[in-house]
Amino acid sequence: MEQQATAPRPRSIAPVDVEQAEAALIEHYPRLVRLGYLVLPPALGRNRRVLTAHALVQRALPRNRVGGAELTVPAPRGTDGVPSEPGYTYVRQRVLRAALDAGRPRGRWQPPRPGQLPPLLPRVWGLRLFPRSGGADELALDQALSSLSGPGRAAYVLRGLELSDDRDVRRVLSAAGVEDPGAALAEADGVRTPAGSRDTPLLESVEFDPCSLQARPTDLMRRRQHTRAALTAAAAAVVCATLLGLPGDGWGRDGAAAPPYAQNAAAEAALDPAKLTQATSSAWKSADRPGFATWPARGDRTGDRELLRRALAAWARPGRAVRVTATPGTPVGPASGPPQLLFAGEVDAAAVVLLHDGVRVVRYAEAKSGEAGAAALDFARTDAADADTSTAIVVGRTDGNVRYLTAPWVTGTAVRDLLAPAAAGQPLHRDAEGVTDATPSPAPSGGCRAWPALRLGSRLVTDLGxxxxxxxxxxxxxxxxxxxxxxxxxxxxxxxxxxxxxxxxxxxxxxxxxxxxxxxxxxxxxxxxxxxxxxxxxxxxxxxxxxxxxxxxxxxxxxxxxxxxxxxxxxxxxxxHVLAGVLWKSKAGAWYALAAGSDDVASITATGGVRGSARGALLAVPARAGAHAELSALTTAGKKLTTLR
The missing domain is CATH 3.30.160 (Double Stranded RNA Binding Domain)
Known part of the structure; x- marks a missing residue:
């Protein structure tokens, strides 16, 4: 009979005092913060993971003069460049346990653990901090780690950065409160290391270094709105308390929506969750033109009448606490009748509702707890959408990462970096509702080091905010x-x-x-x-x-x-048709005026600072540095073309 493997029992080492632990923390601070950052739940987002990792390390010192009483870890071996002093081993256990606790679910009445709430310190106001972007391999590894459980992620990181012996990894995981270290190691075994990671471990790259950061501003428009909202918060609280105390139904059930000013039968119908329309699960298969109108309603809160009521009310009359955004040319007025429900469920830390009225897609988001407070309402124009342009909708954004709800006809999802055309796409997991795992969005500003795009079946799409x-x-x-x-x-x-x-x-x-x-x-x-x-x-x-x-x-x-x-x-x-030109300098130092047109261009002429002409769709004539040419062309049909302007 085969004996079941069990985790080795942790061994205690000598007591560790505060000075010893502090010296180890200061000396190996970047290593400890990297460990905490990699083990923390990816759902926190990169900015919050960075600050939380620093907070966990800074809180890792023992509370008393001697902390060895609570220390049960393997005796340090000092192999593979890993620090061997007991102080480092003690602090590492504290950081690892806290990072794992941040990802464990808590009971209804259980207070949050360290790491489950935004840290008070360190705190940076007005800036988002996150590690520098790596390449396609780092992106693939980040996706793979995001799919692991907390213990599986910890096992992979410990094995890659700290301990080469799986017996030591089992002991450390067991000391950190992992119930089944063997299962965590087995889960880590399933991670496929991307190609190109043989020379230097990917875990040591800048992509996963929370001490080498880049800074970007937070949402400036949102900050302005929050400032204005703060100035009226006291008066609003008094008004709300007064209205809620009045007899009758009131309007508290509508969440962040403004109070109704008039009663209207059509408007009331658009506010009734019971009258929301829903497509059947197979409507897209028989539709002449599959689009958003053929998406079935998905999500685990499609039956939550109160959530749907708040979303509809905020759409009809957004209050001061609702942040409203819209793409250019998109009306933000209320629906003319009951809209279609596409999704209602929980995404990261928010409850999200997606609605469609034939012309627009509307996303409503509020805190997952459902408590009254700020909400977001986003509008996007989507009229005449077809199967090619209605493949996905953004359901959540968190610190540079995005999650999509995909169309029911999408058969597979993958992420690829457009700047690395030879690299293969990395599969992107979707849950049973069609919601993808979080994937990086192209950076809105700064250096263009990577450009993630999403492969949805045969179609390629990219997030443009x-x-x-x-x-x-x-x-x-x-x-x-x-x-x-x-x-x-x-x-x-x-x-x-x-x-x-x-x-x-x-x-x-x-x-x-x-x-x-x-x-x-x-x-x-x-x-x-x-x-x-x-x-x-x-x-x-x-x-x-x-x-x-x-x-x-x-x-x-x-x-x-x-x-x-x-x-x-x-x-x-x-x-x-198109016509364009450029001044080009050869390796020999000679300058040329080059021009090209589309296939049906019959001739091109250059005047002004450069003179010349050519039959066909190409022109190349000698020129001087800084010369300015006026280009024109004739098509085979006799149409005159000028350059884009």
Whole structure:
């Protein structure tokens, strides 16, 4: 009969006094904070994990002069560069136990443990702090660790950073309160180390270093709103108390919504949770055009009438405590009738409701506890959505990470870095309701070191800071296709960073069209000309860019934007033409004026500071540094073209 393996019993070591523990904490502070950061629950978000990890380490000293009475850990061995002094071993156990406790569920009346509430100290007002972004391998490992339980994550981190012997890992986990260390190690065994991590352990990279941070401001508009709300908080509290004390139903059940000012039969119908419409689970299979209207209602709180009532009331009449955002061109008025319910459930620390009225998707979010307080209401225009542009909706954002609710027809999800076109996509887990695990969102500002995109079946989408991600395509105007193949991914690698210019603009899709390939003078290879067109849900406000990509550029290097236009039909189905030019310097030091047009361009002419002409869609003439050329072209149909402006 096979004997069941059990965790080795922890062994006590000599008592540790405060001075000994403090010396170890100061000397090995970065190592301890990294350990706490990696073991803390990923749902806290990167900013809060950073501050909580520092707080846990700073609270790890013994309360009394001698702390050895509570210390039961393996005798230190000092292998693999791990500190061997008892003081470090003691502090490490305290940090590990506190980080694990932060992820354990607590009873209804049990007070929060350290790490389950935002730390009082350290505290940074007005800034978000998080580690610097790594590459695709670090992103993949972060996703893998996010899918583990707290003990499994601790086992993986201890094995990768601290202890090479699994017997020691079992003892440390057991001393930290893990009931089944063997199961934790088995869970850690299932983590696949991404390719490219053989030289230096990925756990030691800057992606997981909470002592090497970058700072960004918090939501400035939200801070202004909070300041204004604070000035009226006292008066609002008095008014609320007075209204709630009046006889009758009152309006407390509507949460953060403003009080009703008039009774209207249509408006009252739109506020009734019982009248919300819901699509059947198979409606999308038989629909002529699958879209948001064919999504079934999902989530574990679709039957919570009070939550739905608060969401509908906040939509109809948002109060001062409701933060309202909307994509450009999206009306924020109440629904004209009962809307459709898409989702109601808990996401991270919030209760979220997604609604759809045929023209807009609306997201309502409040604290998970349901207590009265601030709420958020986000609007996004989604009229004429089809199966290609209604693949996902953002259900939650936490410190640079985002979760999506995916369409019922999406068969698989994966994350890939657009700046690493040769790297394979990493699978992204979804729960039974179709909600994905948290995945990094492209940084809203700063250096463009990575650009995460989401593969939903065959479609590629990316988050541009709105409720609905933008679809990415390639191909000629009027016939865009999904991004697939090495050439298409390589083209988007040079264009991804330019997506920053269309964030929060209500973008529906962005198409990258390589309209010309031009041999460079002097045998310097061939350059690529691309036109990227961002189209919005509202029809107006499109943004067009022409890019020039020289040969030999490293993957992920942004192409040079040589022309741009707004509210232009160029590069689109209505006007599938483009003309662009650039001054280019050869390796020999000679300057040339280069120009290229779409396939149907019959001739190109340069005037002004550069003079020349050429038949066909390509032009290359000698020029002086800093010369300015006026370009024009004629198509085969006799239409005159000028450069984007």
């Amino acid at each position: 709105e409720l609905v991600p933008a679809r990415l395509t390639v191909g000629a105007p009027g016939s865009p296709r999904d991004v697939a193949g090495a050439q298409a991914l390589a083209g988007w690698a040079h264009s991804a960073c330019h997506l920053q210019s269309v964030r929060s603009q209500g973008v529906r899709s962005v198409n990258a069209w390589q309209f010309a390939t031009q041999p460079l003078p002097g045998g310097a290879g061939s350059a690529a000309w691309l036109c990227t067109r961002a189209e919005t849900w509202r029809g107006a406000g499109s943004r067009v860019q022409a890019q020039f990509q020289v040969p030999g550029s490293r993957p992920g290097a942004p192409g040079a934007v040589v022309a741009r236009a707004e509210d232009s039909a160029a590069c689109g189905a209505r006007d599938p």
